[in-house]
Amino acid sequence: MSVPKTNFIQVNSEIQALKIIRKHLGRIYCPKCHKKHYIRKLPEGRYYCSKCRYKFSLKVLLGFKNSKLTYLKLLKAIYCFSQRKTLLTTMDVLEVSYPTTRLLYSKLRELLPKNKKILCGDIVVDECFVGKQKTNNQAMMIGGVNRQFTDLSLDIIKDREQDSLEGFLVNNVKVDSLITTDGWSAYDDIEWYGYGHQIDNHSKGQLKRSVPIERVWALFKTLIRRTYHHIWKEKLPEYMVEFEARFNHKEIISKPANLLTFLLQPCSNSLT
Numbered sequence: 543m544s545v546p547k548t549n550f551i552q553v554n555s556e557i558q559a560l561k562i563i564r565k566h567l568g569r570i571y572c573p574k575c576h577k578k579h580y581i582r583k584l585p586e587g588r589y590y591c592s593k594c595r596y597k598f599s600l601k602v603l604l605g606f607k608n609s610k611l612t613y614l615k616l617l618k619a620i621y622c623f624s625q626r627k628t629l630l631t632t633m634d635v636l637e638v639s640y641p642t643t644r645l646l647y648s649k650l651r652e653l654l655p656k657n658k659k660i661l662c663g664d665i666v667v668d669e670c671f672v673g674k675q676k677t678n679n680q681a682m683m684i685g686g687v688n689r690q691f692t693d694l695s696l697d698i699i700k701d702r703e704q705d706s707l708e709g710f711l712v713n714n715v716k717v718d719s720l721i722t723t724d725g726w727s728a729y730d731d732i733e734w735y736g737y738g739h740q741i742d743n744h745s746k747g748q749l750k751r752s753v754p755i756e757r758v759w760a761l762f763k764t765l766i767r768r769t770y771h772h773i774w775k776e777k778l779p780e781y782m783v784e785f786e787a788r789f790n791h792k793e794i795i796s797k798p799a800n801l802l803t804f805l806l807q808p809c810s811n812s813l814t
Contacts, residue, residue: 550621556614628771
């Protein structure tokens with residue numbers, strides 16, 4: 543659907559915000575039964591579906607059913623999230639508390655596309671520690687990225703044992719793909735699954751073929767450091783989903799108008 547380009551951050555009234563949301567939404571649909579032909583507007587500004595008798599507001603369609611924030615602030619929150627503004631910057635823009643800002647970002651992460659990429663072709667795989675061990679806030683991630691740097695798959699693993707590493711490959715990488723890993727011995731038997739295997743021995747300074755996955759870890763840690771400053775390992779799955787979505791769906795997440803359109807799709811946030 544073609545929508546006009548608008549700088550959300552320059553919108554300064556609730557009426558303008560509602561107009562922008564309506565333009566990106568198109569025809570109103572019921573978030574419960576997804577019907578469009580039975581919707582009528584109620585005097586208080588909400589909508590009613592005569593098919594399933596469900597009353598709803600545009601906030602329900604956005605995925606913020608019980609939010610007390612205005613549409614203007616929700617629109618600006620979507621802009622700030624899309625543009626990777628820090629929590630402190632977003633807090634100042636919205637004029638809300640820090641906990642409210644964190645909850646807003648957490649909610650937006652829940653609404654992002656979550657379809658996992660099944661990798662194929664020339665794939666680079668590696669593990670990475672996130673957080674500090676001395677504060678008992680460290681977790682281990684594993685990731686695979688294609689050499690074209692367009693498709694990414696991440697997961698959290700408990701250790702670097704053979705079962706954990708092979709489990710990630712079986713679930714996320716198609717057989718017959720060429721896998722590049724470091725020299726860790728737990729990868730030695732992956733050829734039995736049908737994968738091609740080449741090794742960059744990091745202890746011998748062999749890093750050339752592993753560059754794509756090292757770039758992934760650098761970008762992930764930069765996102766955490768600049769936007770959130772730090773995270774707790776219990777929240778790591780949320781941030782992993784966000785980073786995957788930003789990487790695999792750049793056209794949706796990096797442009798506020800596209801993100802707004804995605805959030806308003808019937809399949810995205812029904813009754814969220």
